[in-house]
Amino acid sequence: MKVDDVFRVNSPRVIFENIDGELILVHMEKGAYYTTDEVGAALWDLIGSHCTAGEIADALASQFDASPDEIEAATRAFLTRLMDEELIVPDEAADDRATPRRPLPIAKRPFRAPGLQSYQDMQDMLALDPIHDVEAAGWPVPRPEDDPSISTRSA
C-alpha cells in the first residue's frame, strides 16, 4: 500500500451507518456485518472523504495521541483488513478532491489500533437482497405507479 492510495466504500454492496455512536457495516452480498471502535469509525469517515492513506494517517495523528509511526502502521493494517473483507476498494484519486479539514488541535484522545469485529450469524438473512447487474447502467428506476413515494427522474 502506498501513501497516495485512495479508497472508496464498496457500494452498493456495503451499507453503513453510525447509530448511537457505533459504526455498523453490512456487506449485503456476503451477509456479514461488522462493528468497530472510535478510531476505526474516525478512519472510516476519512475514507469517505476520499483521503489518501497518508492523509488518513496524518488526520488521525492530529486527533489521537500516539507516535506518527504507530498511527501510520495501524492505519495501513486497518485499511488492509477492510480491503480483505471487501468493505472498501481502491479508487482513482479525483482531481478535485478536497484536502481533509484538520480538526483544531485540541486535546488529543488516547489512541488504540482500530479493531474490526466480524459477525456471520445473520448470513442467511442478510445475504437475501436480490443482486442484479445493472449497476453500470443505473439501477432500474421504478415506475411512479409502482411506488407513490418515488418521483419520476430522467435516465
Added chain:
Amino acid sequence: MISVIIPCYNGERYIGDTIRSVLRQRRDALEIIVVDDGSTDGSREAVAAAGGPVRYLKQPHGGAALARNLGVQHSRGGLVAFLDADDLWCDSALAALSAPLERDPALGMAVGLMEQFVSPELEDGVRHGFRFSPERVVARMCGTVLLRRSEFDRVGGFSPELRSGEFTDWILRAEAKGVRFVTVSELVLRRRLHLTNHGVLRRDARQDYLKVVKAALDRRRAGDAGARP
C-alpha cells in the same frame, strides 16, 4: 388450523401463482388471508381470479409489517405462516413444516429450505443480469418459516417503522426471547427474482438493515450484562 398470511402491494402479476401454490398444499384446515397494502393495480381482481377460499383484507398503504400484523389479528390458526405475494411454496411445504411443531409443543418455529429462480417471463437480457446461488439453503425469511401463534404473540408483531429487514428483525427478537426452532431439511420456498422485488425497487430502504443489526447487538449486550453475576 394453519393461517397463511400474504401481504400484497401492487402484486397483480404474481399473486395468483402464489395463492395457487398455497391451495396445492397437501393439508387440511387452512386459512388464507391476503392483506392488500393499499394496492393501486388489479391485485384484488387477481386474488379473486385465483379461486379458493381466500379472505381479502385491505389497508391504506403502510408497509408489509403492518399488513402482516393486521393479517395475524384476523387469523384463527394456532400456527401461522407468512408468504410474499410473488413467491411460491412447494406442495409439501406446510406438511413438512407443521409436522415437528405438532409433535413437540415446546417448539415455536420450524424453518425449511429456500431456492431462488428468475421469473420465467423476463427477457433474456434481464434474466441473465441476476446473480444468485442456485443452491437450496436454509434461510430464515418470509415463506420458509411456520410459527406457533402463542410464540408470535409473546415476541410481538413486526416493527412497522422498518421498511426493510422487518422479518429479520422479528426473527432476531424471537431468538432473544428464546423461541425454540427446528430446521427441516426439505425445500419449502421457491423465491422469485424479478425487477420489482422489494429489495430491487427500494434500495434506500436497505439502510434499515443497519438498524436491525444495531438493535440485535444492543439486545445481546444487555443480555450478556444481565447474565453476569
